[in-house]
Amino acid sequence: xxxxxxxxxxxxxxxxxxxxxxxxxxxxxxxxxxxxxxxxxxxxxxxxxxxxxxxxxxxxxxxxxxxxxxxxxxxxxxxxxxxxxxxxxxxxxxxxxxxxxxxxxxxxxxxxxxxxxxxxxxxxxxxxxxxxxxxxxxxxxxxxxxxxxxxxxxxxxxxxxxxxxxxxxxxxxxxxxxxxxxxxxxxxxxxxxxxxxxxxxxxxxxxxxxxxxxxxxxxxxxxxxxxxxxxxxxxxxxxxxxxxxxxxxxxxxxxxxxxxxxxxxxxxxxxxxxxxxxxxxxxxxxxxxxxxxxxxxxxxxxxxxxxxxxxxxxxxxxxxxxxxxxxxxxxxxxxxxxxxxxxxxxxxxxxxxxxxxxxxxxxxxxxxxxxxxxxxxxxxxxxxxxxxxxxxxxxxxxxxxxxxxxxxxxxxxxxxxxxxxxxxxxxxxxxxxxxxxxxxxxxxxxxxxxxxxxxxxxxxxxxxxxxxxxxxxxxxxxxxxxxxxxxxxxxxxxxxxx
Amino acid sequence: xxxxxxxxxxxxxxxxxxxxxxxxxxxxxxxxxxxxxxxxxxxxxxxxxxxxxxxxxxxxxxxxxxxxxxxxxxxxxxxxxxxxxxxxxxxxxxxxxxxxxxxxxxxxxxxxxxxxxxxxxxxxxxxxxxxxxxxxxxxxxxxxxxxxxxxxxxxxxxxxxxxxxxxxxxxxxxxxxxxxxxxxxxxxxxxxxxxxxxxxxxxxxxxxxxxxxxxxxxxxxxxxxxxxxxxxxxxxxxxxxxxxxxxxxxxxxxxxxxxxxxxxxxxxxxxxxxxxxxxxxxxxxxxxxxxxxxxxxxxxxxxxxxxxxxxxxxxxxxxxxxxxxxxxxxxxxxxxxxxxxxxxxxxxxxxxxxxxxxxxxxxxxxxxxxxxxxxxxxxxxxxxxxxxxxxxxxxxxxxxxxxxxxxxxxxxxxxxx
Numbered sequence: 001x002x003x004x005x006x007x008x009x010x011x012x013x014x015x016x017x018x019x020x021x022x023x024x025x026x027x028x029x030x031x032x033x034x035x036x037x038x039x040x041x042x043x044x045x046x047x048x049x050x051x052x053x054x055x056x057x058x059x060x061x062x063x064x065x066x067x068x069x070x071x072x073x074x075x076x077x078x079x080x081x082x083x084x085x086x087x088x089x090x091x092x093x094x095x096x097x098x099x100x101x102x103x104x105x106x107x108x109x110x111x112x113x114x115x116x117x118x119x120x121x122x123x124x125x126x127x128x129x130x131x132x133x134x135x136x137x138x139x140x141x142x143x144x145x146x147x148x149x150x151x152x153x154x155x156x157x158x159x160x161x162x163x164x165x166x167x168x169x170x171x172x173x174x175x176x177x178x179x180x181x182x183x184x185x186x187x188x189x190x191x192x193x194x195x196x197x198x199x200x201x202x203x204x205x206x207x208x209x210x211x212x213x214x215x216x217x218x219x220x221x222x223x224x225x226x227x228x229x230x231x232x233x234x235x236x237x238x239x240x241x242x243x244x245x246x247x248x249x250x251x252x253x254x255x256x257x258x259x260x261x262x263x264x265x266x267x268x269x270x271x272x273x274x275x276x277x278x279x280x281x282x283x284x285x286x287x288x289x290x291x292x293x294x295x296x297x298x299x300x301x302x303x304x305x306x307x308x309x310x311x312x313x314x315x316x317x318x319x320x321x322x323x324x325x326x327x328x329x330x331x332x333x334x335x336x337x338x339x340x341x342x343x344x345x346x347x348x349x350x351x352x353x354x355x356x357x358x359x360x361x362x363x364x365x366x367x368x369x370x371x372x373x374x375x376x377x378x379x380x381x382x383x384x385x386x387x388x389x390x391x392x393x394x395x396x397x398x399x400x401x402x403x404x405x406x407x408x409x410x411x412x413x414x415x416x417x418x419x420x421x422x423x424x425x426x427x428x429x430x431x432x433x434x435x436x437x438x439x440x441x442x443x444x445x446x447x448x449x450x451x452x453x454x455x456x457x458x459x460x461x462x463x464x465x466x467x468x469x470x471x472x473x474x475x476x477x478x479x480x481x482x483x484x485x486x487x488x489x490x491x492x493x494x495x496x497x498x
Numbered sequence: 499x500x501x502x503x504x505x506x507x508x509x510x511x512x513x514x515x516x517x518x519x520x521x522x523x524x525x526x527x528x529x530x531x532x533x534x535x536x537x538x539x540x541x542x543x544x545x546x547x548x549x550x551x552x553x554x555x556x557x558x559x560x561x562x563x564x565x566x567x568x569x570x571x572x573x574x575x576x577x578x579x580x581x582x583x584x585x586x587x588x589x590x591x592x593x594x595x596x597x598x599x600x601x602x603x604x605x606x607x608x609x610x611x612x613x614x615x616x617x618x619x620x621x622x623x624x625x626x627x628x629x630x631x632x633x634x635x636x637x638x639x640x641x642x643x644x645x646x647x648x649x650x651x652x653x654x655x656x657x658x659x660x661x662x663x664x665x666x667x668x669x670x671x672x673x674x675x676x677x678x679x680x681x682x683x684x685x686x687x688x689x690x691x692x693x694x695x696x697x698x699x700x701x702x703x704x705x706x707x708x709x710x711x712x713x714x715x716x717x718x719x720x721x722x723x724x725x726x727x728x729x730x731x732x733x734x735x736x737x738x739x740x741x742x743x744x745x746x747x748x749x750x751x752x753x754x755x756x757x758x759x760x761x762x763x764x765x766x767x768x769x770x771x772x773x774x775x776x777x778x779x780x781x782x783x784x785x786x787x788x789x790x791x792x793x794x795x796x797x798x799x800x801x802x803x804x805x806x807x808x809x810x811x812x813x814x815x816x817x818x819x820x821x822x823x824x825x826x827x828x829x830x831x832x833x834x835x836x837x838x839x840x841x842x843x844x845x846x847x848x849x850x851x852x853x854x855x856x857x858x859x860x861x862x863x864x865x866x867x868x869x870x871x872x873x874x875x876x877x878x879x880x881x882x883x884x885x886x887x888x889x890x891x892x893x894x895x896x897x898x899x900x901x902x903x904x905x906x907x908x909x910x911x912x913x914x915x
Contacts, residue, residue: 118814164665169662173665176640193889195864197812197864199628199639199676201889203677204626204639204675207669208672211668216668231722257693297722297723298761299764303760303761358574388661424661427666428664443666444656444667452668452670455896458895458899
């Protein structure tokens, strides 16, 4: 494990392990308390595998009362608690602490109610994102946010991280698709924020909790809105001779009043890697390759595709193909979705960054990344959710070469700092967690961070719930780990990442 | 005297009304009030200042001079403005680029003063009231990308930014939206803007029955025709709409469809078939009439010059019928927006017994209410906003974390907050 400063270990808690295990074993079914190292091992890391730490004990509550009683117990006995959903997060939000109770929510895995009249689903938090869509698709509905890990990530985790996805430009991220949550605070208080009605009375605690990365409460129930599936979806695959042309095309499509369901750009390096890896059939001569997708009714989609075509041609597109069938559309996407694994064969390791930038700064940021690539002498490939300005540079390196790893980390930090400098954000959808914690001072000053910490203290005065995440412990802009993939093997190699 | 006040700078602390034009002045005023524990009423363009509880504030911080567009990037879909900027000025600027504030801010001017006053962007964010497109595009809070503000200690804080995808730290944009100026004084606001649809049309169904109307609305919102507005006006209010293609003056259900021209026609046609409407049962408003119709709706113009109290009730659509049946006296007193999820209901007279009943009914039906307009005699003692004891306790803590001495709009939302 890399040397990342975590909260001070309370040795008195370590020495009371047996008592804590037996106490918690009286609150929940004792079979649901794990304490043997062999049982703890699977929980030592999440999707950010560069960091590993065994927890003191794992508890798997089955009811909201159990969650409440465990938290109350831990609060009274000053035991740290780290909540965990499916453990697929990419920023280390569920990384355990040596002296923590890891609260694994895996037993909250049932959909509680499908309410078509109010167009919502009430579910327990460890139901996967995709399972919600699967539960309602026979009636022609779906749940809109679609993080690439949707096959495995939990809806509670989505709420904690405010997960996005390819379609968030048109449909928003988790926070815009959420109606209510039930949450347990560190002192054991059980409460509901929102519900089936829109907005809520008083302060918007639902909005505050969403994206709070498990620092403010443990989510025990989620109500999401579901949408009617669009009648038709079409995509265009467009090649451009320069990144600037592609960037201008994106800006103009938006300015023309078309809001695509998804708009993706890959640079030449990534296009080539993808073609070699998955025979995607992308145009290899193009410096930038774009997929733009529209959904809606037939006439609407036709009108937008036509407009996008005209704009692309005006911006010197070198090739343009519109999907003629759903199969062809999915083929366009198949290459894009294979882009990350494709990088895995180009180098022993790669790190996936997650910055957010104004769409119009794409060419500038990519030029800077190219400059940095030369400076650090490491190859890089770029994928970009162009519609909403979310950039995923993939830096290739060799982790066995310490110098290469160090250079990679510095390179990554420089990219994120540049994203902030051009008016963007440190993280678009992966969360801060421990991964970007030390970079928070790039985006916020002391007063900003202090205000956020004051909220934390208001709800968790002893700072016991997921401490050490999101906010810097030492104020230094360190170069910490990103999503690090070695030999093409991620923690969950079968989960798509794009 | 009035003119003299306008020239006062914030630096004269003997004044009761501060009218700062820079953030530095706002910071100085707040620091001073924090030091001396002087409560401040935060005020904008007076369009919604009557919403909320009565409270005592020694001084007023009037933000109407703190205005102007800081940065507008149509291709980046955002506009950054100072908090006191009038909504009308923002909408004017957006119109030039064929863009809009998709959440359709309500204009409460007609209700309170009989004429248009859509207020300032700061006020709109502070109240978080969205218009008819709410069920499709979200509320004001869903469009607030970032802010800069001054907390109760006089510290300048910020959160969010100008990009849509940003999960860096707690989402303070959400907690400040709808906080009625009780947590932080917003200074700069970055709001997401969206393209105006190429055209829009409205399917008007002649029908006086609320049950049938809710069926129409429910079916429409669950249809792939993707409506962006759904209202029901009972018989009495039908008269308020004098439009060429609105051929009767009774109760009506209006469903708005927006998008490219041929797509709108196709969807209107499909929707009328899905709802099994026969020819003389409906009419279609063109884009000009559609704009008039929905403006009147978002501006609550049917309650213009009304002396009644007005309550805003939000419930899930499955509960709307029962809530109306339990509360309504006649057709005079309500209409339905948000595709069935929002009831605007007027009461000639309110007292604590009636209000307790309304509270009980909305709560039992999984909703909540906000008292928008209320007779002066009753205002001092009425619960303007609902809250449960647990949320009250959490609200107290959150209030303290932003405004430890309770100097911003103290008591405007709840006693002690």
